[in-house]
Amino acid sequence: MSRQELYPPIEPYATGMLPLEGHHRMYWEQSGNPQGVPVLFLHGGPGAGATSTHRRFFDPAHFRIVVFDQRGAGRSTPLGSLQDNTTGHLVADIERLREHLKIERWAVFGGSWGSTLALAYAEAHPERVKALTLRGIFLCRASEIDWFLYGIKTIFPEAWRNFANFIPEAERHDLLEAYHSRLTDPDPARHMPAARAWSTYEGACSTLLPNPDTVAAFGEDRMALGLARIEAHYFRTAIIPPEQDLVRHIGRIRNIPGTIVQGRYDMVCPITSADELARAWPEAKYVVVPDAGHSAMEPGIRSQLVAAMERIKRLD
Numbered sequence: 001m002s003r004q005e006l007y008p009p010i011e012p013y014a015t016g017m018l019p020l021e022g023h024h025r026m027y028w029e030q031s032g033n034p035q036g037v038p039v040l041f042l043h044g045g046p047g048a049g050a051t052s053t054h055r056r057f058f059d060p061a062h063f064r065i066v067v068f069d070q071r072g073a074g075r076s077t078p079l080g081s082l083q084d085n086t087t088g089h090l091v092a093d094i095e096r097l098r099e100h101l102k103i104e105r106w107a108v109f110g111g112s113w114g115s116t117l118a119l120a121y122a123e124a125h126p127e128r129v130k131a132l133t134l135r136g137i138f139l140c141r142a143s144e145i146d147w148f149l150y151g152i153k154t155i156f157p158e159a160w161r162n163f164a165n166f167i168p169e170a171e172r173h174d175l176l177e178a179y180h181s182r183l184t185d186p187d188p189a190r191h192m193p194a195a196r197a198w199s200t201y202e203g204a205c206s207t208l209l210p211n212p213d214t215v216a217a218f219g220e221d222r223m224a225l226g227l228a229r230i231e232a233h234y235f236r237t238a239i240i241p242p243e244q245d246l247v248r249h250i251g252r253i254r255n256i257p258g259t260i261v262q263g264r265y266d267m268v269c270p271i272t273s274a275d276e277l278a279r280a281w282p283e284a285k286y287v288v289v290p291d292a293g294h295s296a297m298e299p300g301i302r303s304q305l306v307a308a309m310e311r312i313k314r315l316d
Contacts, residue, residue, distance in 0.1 A: 005306070013030060020096070025068055032055070038130075040109065041068075047080075063309070087116075106128070126255075137277050139277070181254075195286030199218045199223060202218060203216075205268055208265050257282065258279075260286045266293050269294060
């Protein structure tokens with residue numbers, strides 16, 4: 001089968017800012033076919049925000065494409081806010097958006113942290129999910145966070161050295177706390193360099209082969225601040241408490257059609273998590289891309305994601 005490419009760029013036909021509790025306002029947009037099958041895109045991070053490219057995984061003639069920036073991320077305001085920002089809040093935000101847009105059920109598509117949020121949402125509201133397409137599985141376990149902070153140095157020692165050496169030697173025994181203290185400092189002269197160091201580290205480790213464009217995108221101010229500050233905040237707290245472990249509760253969604261797409265050489269979210277999820281959810285289609293890392297823009301991964309959405313068309 002030849003590789004499937006992304007659909008051509010499109011513009012939204014509707015956008016808005018949805019007021020949430022407190023001071024948060026959430027950006028949302030719709031594109032594609034207003035009468036089509038609703039599909040929700042969940043971006044990664046947490047905190048990365050969505051881009052115009054994310055509309056292109058979906059056939060705009062068939063799908064009503066809903067994209068939003070999670071609280072504190074992207075075009076949602078205020079950028080980088082950690083107040084009332086937990087997984088539970090984000091799951092509730094998705095339901096609020098669904099009700100606001102008067103959608104009964106939708107397909108849900110998410111990669112990396114987006115896969116975490118998709119699973120958490122589907123397990124909380126299985127009756128609202130038509131299908132799941134997941135990429136670069138992250139289960140929010142302490143072992144995965146430790147890998148991100150320290151383990152990646154076994155494969156990307158140069159990128160990790162830049163990440164670690166940003167912090168004075170006396171604080172390197174706890175990189176998360178050291179970064180968190182800088183990222184939450186109100187002074188941009190202190191938090192922005194830390195945000196760029198964190199975010200470009202992740203970007204440098206996200207592709208199988210070096211990709212300067214990816215690293216540059218991760219270093220852009222809005223992306224870097226939202227991603228780094230909110231990731232450090234989530235990593236520092238119990239994102240998914242053990243009693244709510246996503247694999248433990250997979251029985252709630254095993255009847256939902258699902259696809260898991262995983263890069264064999266994903267160093268940000270190593271394949272062991274996807275493998276465990278696939279074994280617990282044998283009904284899902286599990287695709288390992290042999291020549292890919294973490295990024296959704298890796299050619300083999302984006303092709304498999306487009307193919308997964310083509311299969312969802314046949315569910316109608």
